[in-house]
Structure formats: structure tokens, C-alpha cells
Amino acid sequence: xxxxxxxxxxxxxxxxxxxxxxxxxxxCFVGKNGAGKTNVLDAVYYLSFTxxxxxxxxxxxxxxxxxYFSITATYNRNDLVENAFLFFEKGKKVLKINNNEVxxxxxxxxxxxxxxxxxxDIMLLHEGSEERRKFLDGMIAQLNKMYLNxxxxxxxxxxQRNKQLRVFAEHGxxxxxxxxxxxxxxxxxxxxxxxxxxxxxxEFVPVFNNFYKQIANASEEVSINYQSDLLANDFEQLLxxxxxxxxxxxxxxxxxxxxxxxxxINGYAIKKFGSxxxxxxFIISLKLAQxxxxxxxxxxxxxxxxxxxxxxxxxxxxxxxxxMIANGEFGQILITDTHLDRLQLVFNTMPEVDVKYFMVDAxxxxxxx
Amino acid sequence: MNYPSVLIEEAVNELxxxxxxxKKSAMRMVLHLLKQQEQDVINLGEAVIKLxxxxxxxxxxxxxxxxxxxxxxxxxxxNQKNICLVxxxxxxxxxxxxxxxxxxxxxLGGLISPVNGVGxxxxxxxxxxxxxxxxxxxxxxxxxxxxxxxxTTVFYLSKKLKDLPVNISTISRGIAIGGELxxxxxxxxxxxxxxxxxxxxx
Ligand SMILES: [Zn+2]
Numbered sequence: 001x002x003x004x005x006x007x008x009x010x011x012x013x014x015x016x017x018x019x020x021x022x023x024x025x026x027x028c029f030v031g032k033n034g035a036g037k038t039n040v041l042d043a044v045y046y047l048s049f050t051x052x053x054x055x056x057x058x059x060x061x062x063x064x065x066x067x068y069f070s071i072t073a074t075y076n077r078n079d080l081v082e083n084a085f086l087f088f089e090k091g092k093k094v095l096k097i098n099n100n101e102v103x104x105x106x107x108x109x110x111x112x113x114x115x116x117x118x119x120x121d122i123m124l125l126h127e128g129s130e131e132r133r134k135f136l137d138g139m140i141a142q143l144n145k146m147y148l149n150x151x152x153x154x155x156x157x158x159x160q161r162n163k164q165l166r167v168f169a170e171h172g173x174x175x176x177x178x179x180x181x182x183x184x185x186x187x188x189x190x191x192x193x194x195x196x197x198x199x200x201x202x203e204f205v206p207v208f209n210n211f212y213k214q215i216a217n218a219s220e221e222v223s224i225n226y227q228s229d230l231l232a233n234d235f236e237q238l239l240x241x242x243x244x245x246x247x248x249x250x251x252x253x254x255x256x257x258x259x260x261x262x263x264x265i266n267g268y269a270i271k272k273f274g275s276x277x278x279x280x281x282f283i284i285s286l287k288l289a290q291x292x293x294x295x296x297x298x299x300x301x302x303x304x305x306x307x308x309x310x311x312x313x314x315x316x317x318x319x320x321x322x323x324m325i326a327n328g329e330f331g332q333i334l335i336t337d338t339h340l341d342r343l344q345l346v347f348n349t350m351p352e353v354d355v356k357y358f359m360v361d362a363x364x365x366x367x368x369x
Numbered sequence: 370m371n372y373p374s375v376l377i378e379e380a381v382n383e384l385x386x387x388x389x390x391x392k393k394s395a396m397r398m399v400l401h402l403l404k405q406q407e408q409d410v411i412n413l414g415e416a417v418i419k420l421x422x423x424x425x426x427x428x429x430x431x432x433x434x435x436x437x438x439x440x441x442x443x444x445x446x447x448n449q450k451n452i453c454l455v456x457x458x459x460x461x462x463x464x465x466x467x468x469x470x471x472x473x474x475x476x477l478g479g480l481i482s483p484v485n486g487v488g489x490x491x492x493x494x495x496x497x498x499x500x501x502x503x504x505x506x507x508x509x510x511x512x513x514x515x516x517x518x519x520x521t522t523v524f525y526l527s528k529k530l531k532d533l534p535v536n537i538s539t540i541s542r543g544i545a546i547g548g549e550l551x552x553x554x555x556x557x558x559x560x561x562x563x564x565x566x567x568x569x570x571x
Contacts, residue, residue: 156517163483178481178489181525185517 001078002112002300003332004044008072011063013039014363021367022332023356024076026325028343029336030368031360037336040365041116041305043071044334047084048114048303049138050095050105058088075112077300084112106152110142113302115291119312121283125263125271132261139290140200143297147196154189154256157182162251169250174243183239190256194230197259201226208289215288215320216281222270225262229254277314284317291330301331310337326350340368429500431476431493433458441473448472450507452500453562454526456480456519460512467559472510475500480518481525489525497526501533508536510565527568537568 003024009015014036029037038054042061045053052061062069068089075082085096095102102108124131141148161182168174205224212222229238238254239246245253263270263282270282294302310318325333337343340357347355357368372378377399384395402410426432427439430452434440441447451472455461461474477492500506511526513519527537540561 153517157521160483160517160521164488167483167488175489177528178525180528181481181521184524185520 001076001331002303003076004303005074005076005081006072007040007043008070009040009043010070010072011066012043012069012071013061013063015039015365016063016363018363018365020358020365022334023354024332025354026333026335026347026356028340028347028355028357029334029360029365030338030340030343030357031336032338035360036363037360038118038307040360041307041334041336044073044303044305045114045116046071046086047073048109048112050086050093050108053116053118054120058093059090062088106141106148107145109148110145110298113142113294113298113300114305115287115294115302116305116307117284117287117309118305118307119309121287122279124283124286125279129258129260132263133257133259135286136197136200136259136261139204139293140196142294142302144196147193150189150192150196154186154193157185157189158252158255158257161186165246165250165252168247174247179243183236186239186252186255187235190230190235193256194228194235194259197226197228197256204289204293207293208285211285211289211292212281215285215317216278217316220266220278222282222285223262223264223267225264227260227262228256229258230256280313281317284313284321288321288324304330304333306333306335308336308338310339310342322346322350326353328352426476430474431478431496432461432474446471450505451510452497452506452508453510453512454497455512456514463558464512464562467562469559469562472508475509477513477522480513480516480522482518482521492522494526494529498529498533501530501535506535508538510562511537511539511568512562523568538565539568540565 001024004022005024006019006021008017008019010017029040031037042052042054046061051058055061068087070085070087072086073084075084083096083098085094085099087094087096093105095105095108097108097111124135137148137151141151161179164178164182168179201224208224209222229235235255239252242254265274265278265282270279274282291302291304306321309321313321324330335343340359343355343357347353359366359368372381377396380399380402381392381395384390384398385392387395390398402413425434425436427434427442428437429442430439432439432441436443442449448471452475453464453470453472454475454477455464456477456479458476461476464470464474475493475497477494477497479487479492481487481489481492501509509530511523513523523539530537540558
């Protein structure tokens with residue numbers, strides 16, 4: 001099992017100092033909008049991913065007028081206690097597990113497996129392809145450290161290659177040896193990433209399809225299609241053929257940084273042709289499939305963070321999710337909502353599930369007796 | 370920040386150009402300097418000026434030297450047919466401390482990184498090629514850091530040198546956390562030089 005026992009926020013977002021003891025099963029955070037419920041979930045997310053789910057700027061998570069924040073938690077991992085400590089002040093971020101500093105943050109990803117479901121997830125359908133690549137990367141990286149390493153290096157090589165293309169443009173000529181060098185490095189990491197993505201989707205898509213059938217309770221066919229320049233072309237050949245195009249554009253026009261996940265319903269793009277309900281079913285199925293996939297490949301059940309789902313999900317989809325909670329399919333769960341009575345009504349029907357309630361108000365968290 | 374004196378402001382501005390030093394730390398250094406004996410601070414200033422104006426680099430390998438040719442290049446007991454290629458002076462010191470290497474060095478002066486404005490022409494590559502051609506060098510050991518920029522430089526050089534009659538080897542990677550050569554402990558670094566492997570490219 002994996003569960004947070006205690007969580008201590010200091011100068012994090014709107015919390016001066018808040019310390020809570022969590023239950024190993026369900027924890028509900030109740031409060032008005034803007035009270036800081038979601039910040040609690042984001043702090044837990046920080047300890048898993050060393051960054052925020054919502055906002056890439058660490059600085060903006062420091063309490064107003066202060067200069068640092070820290071998040072401290074004790075985890076129970078299969079009955080062994082583990083301490084996690086994340087500290088940030090301008091220009092410096094430190095993560096310690098059991099008092100040992102984690103030197104490379106990318107090594108930490110996957111240590112506390114976690115899936116977060118928020119109203120924001122709908123962005124996955126409507127925003128650019130970068131969001132979908134990030135989602136894909138986030139799923140694979142929690143299970144495969146080599147993958148994240150390849151992604152980080154690929155992005156670094158890409159940045160250098162693009163800069164070098166601008167230098168070539170300034171000089172009006174290409175240093176062929178240098179270009180070949182960057183090509184070779186791009187190919188090495190790009191091919192590896194491509195293979196990982198292909199392999200992952202072969203395993204993941206059937207899991208996703210199953211969840212969609214359960215959630216939507218309908219006969220429409222959904223699919224996730226992986227689009228990549230590398231599917232039908234050799235990467236090296238592609239880079240060579242596009243040398244002049246890259247030179248003119250002053251950036252790399254082909255590669256796995258252009259990969260796309262096409263989300264379809266009955267063969268058509270869901271963001272154009274799916275109803276609101278179908279889109280919601282699609283997103284929640286993606287997230288539940290992610291949870292299920294992760295759970296089957298780690299030794300502990302991942303943490304599940306549910307932000308504002310009662311507000312956003314309709315009854316049918318919500319009931320499927322709640323049934324899964326009642327069936328004990330998840331490990332520790334943190335839920336936020338605006339209405340205590342609504343939550344109590346739901347969980348009173350699940351005597352087998354232990355629930356703890358916390359009231360959140362203006363940066364204070366109190367446990368409900 | 371407002372300073373009560375132009376002299377302090379100038380000193381703070383100069384000191385804060387050091388890597389990792391902000392205005393606050395620079396101010397602490399300035400206060401420290403003002404508390405010292407005048408002669409001590411003059412000595413410091415002169416040492417800094419001499420360091421920058423009188424420093425010499427070995428005409429052969431680019432290492433820091435008090436003469437035209439450095440002690441390592443001048444030492445007949447060392448294998449003059451071997452070159453260990455390093456990024457900078459710190460790596461020479463680190464490798465010398467292992468006592469496991471008995472050849473010469475070549476100091477590149479950096480790694481290829483367009484993002485930081487460093488291209489091949491900014492590094493001591495031409496002099497390396499010249500050495501290989503004129504000195505009958507038999508082996509080059511690429512001891513560059515295991516970073517993406519280190520990889521780039523190793524790969525680029527291996528392409529540049531591929532038609533020259535010289536064996537290229539690399540020290541085993543993952544020698545230290547973060548891949549920085551200077552942080553590798555002496556035993557690990559020494560062992561990785563002894564166990565260097567022929568460079569296979571990608
Ligand atoms: Zn020398």
C-alpha cells in the first residue's frame with residue numbers, strides 16, 4: 001500500500017502553516033471556492049512530480065510576501081514509514097526522501113505513483129498537441145525512468161539543434177559535421193521515445209476502450225490513434241530530406257516533438273464530433289485507464305486525487321466512479337468538494353469505505369469529528 | 370538596491386559577476402574586504418591582476434602553464450603519443466590526482482553548446498587536429514562530461530577525426546552523479562581511465 005499519513009504545508013499558496021493527519025482510504029476536503037482545497041491536492045502532486053499540476057512557476061506557490069514554501073509528508077509504503085520534504089525558495093528547489101537529497105528530480109518521478117482528475121483535464125481534447133504529448137509522457141515516465149531521461153535529453157538536443165540552425169542562417173551556411181552530430185543524437189533519443197510510445201499505446205488503448213464502454217454504457221467506438229513522422233519513415237532519412245526546409249525555417253520540422261494522439265469517436269475527431277457527454281466520458285476513461293494501467297505495473301496502488309468532480313461529472317459517470325471506490329479498486333483518495341452534505345450522502349451508502357472529512361476555510365484546515 | 374557609495378556599488382557589481390554570487394553575497398564580500406588590513410586587500414587585488422595578465426597557456430596542449438610549454442608536455446617520462454581530451458583545467462587537476470594517467474592532455478576550453486553561444490570554432494579543436502597530424506599521436510581519450518553537451522562534442526570530434534590515423538577511446542560513462550568529471554572521486558575516475566573503451570559512435 002501507499003498512503004500519506006501526515007501532510008504539513010508551510011507558506012504554500014494560501015497556507016501559512018497547516019498540518020493534517022490523513023486517513024489511508026478516503027479524505028474529503030470541503031470548502032468554498034477559493035478556500036484552498038485544490039492547493040492541498042496540488043501539494044501532494046508536488047511531492048510526486050516535484051512540480052505543480054496547474055502552474056509551472058514554483059515562485060507563484062509561495063505565500064504572498066514570503067520567500068519560501070515547504071511541503072512535508074510522511075508516507076506509509078507497505079507499512080514502512082517514509083519522509084518526504086520539498087523546499088523551494090527563489091532559485092533553489094530541494095527534495096529529500098528520508099533526509100537524503102534527491103539529486104536528479106527525474107529519478108524521483110514514479111516513486112509516489114499518482115493520478116489526478118480535475119475539471120482542467122478537458123484541455124486534453126481542446127488544446128494543442130503538446131498537452132497530449134505531456135499527458136502521454138506523464139503516464140510512461142511514472143513507470144519508466146529511461147523514458148523520461150530520453151525525453152529530457154531529446155528536448156535538450158532539439159533546443160541546441162534549433163539554436164544551431166539559427167546560427168547557420170546567420171552565417172548563411174551549414175556545418176555538415178555539426179548538423180550530423182545533432183541529427184545522430186536526436187535520432188538516438190527520438191527512436192527510443194518512439195518505440196516506448198508505440199509499445200505503451202498497444203497496451204494502454206485496450207484498457208482505455210474497456211473503461212469507455214463501462215463509463216459511457218454505449219455502443220459507439222472510440223479510439224486513440226498515434227500519429228508520428230516516424231511511423232512510416234526512417235528518422236535519419238527524414239532529417240536528411242528536410243535539411244533545406246529546417247535551414248529555411250530555422251527550426252527542426254520533423255521528429256517526435258510533432259507526435260500527436262488523435263482522439264476519435266466512430267472514426268471522427270471527438271473534439272469536433274463528440275457530444276459534451278461523450279467528451280466527458282472520454283476524459284474520465286483516459287484517467288481511469290491510466291490509474292488501472294499504473295496500478296498493474298507498480299507494487300502499490302497509486303494515489304488518486306479527485307478535484308471538484310461532483311461539480312463537473314454527471315450522475316451516470318459519477319456513479320461508475322463511486323462504484324469503483326466502493327469496490328476498493330483505488331488506494332488512498334483525496335477529494336475536494338464545495339458541499340459536505342453531498343459527500344456524506346454518497347459515502348454513507350458505502351459503510352465498507354472509511355472516510356475522513358476536513359473543512360477548509362481561508363488557509364485553515366480542520367478535521368471534522 | 371541603493372548604495373551609500375559609488376565605490377561600494379562598483380565593487381558589488383563586479384563581484385556579483387561570479388557564478389552563483391548574487392548582489393547580497395557580493396555585499397557581504399565587500400563588507401569583509403573593508404574590515405581587512407589595507408595591505409591584505411592590496412595583495413589580493415594584485416594577485417587577481419597578475420593572475421589575469423600574466424597567466425600563460427601551454428602552446429601545445431592549452432593547459433595553464435608558467436612557461437611556454439607546460440610541465441606535463443615537457444616531461445620525457447610521460448607518454449607523449451597519448452592525448453587525454455578534457456574540457457578545462459579542473460579536469461586536468463582531477464585526473465592528475467588519480468595518478469592513473471601517464472600521457473599528455475589537450476584542453477578544449479569548453480563544450481559545444483549553441484544555446485550558450487559556444488560553437489566548434491570557439492574551442493581548441495584546430496590545434497588538436499594539428500597535433501594529431503604532426504606529433505604521431507596514437508590514442509585520444511575523450512574524458513568529457515557525460516552530459517548532452519559532452520556527448521555532442523565527443524560525437525562531433527569523432528567525425529572530424531575519423532580519417533586521421535588515431536585510436537579514439539572514451540572513459541566509461543556514469544562515473545559520477547550528474548556526469549561532472551570534477552566531482553568523480555579519484556578511485557572511480559582513475560579506474561574509468563584505466564578501463565577506457567574504444568569509441569563506437571552511435
Ligand atoms: Zn602542455
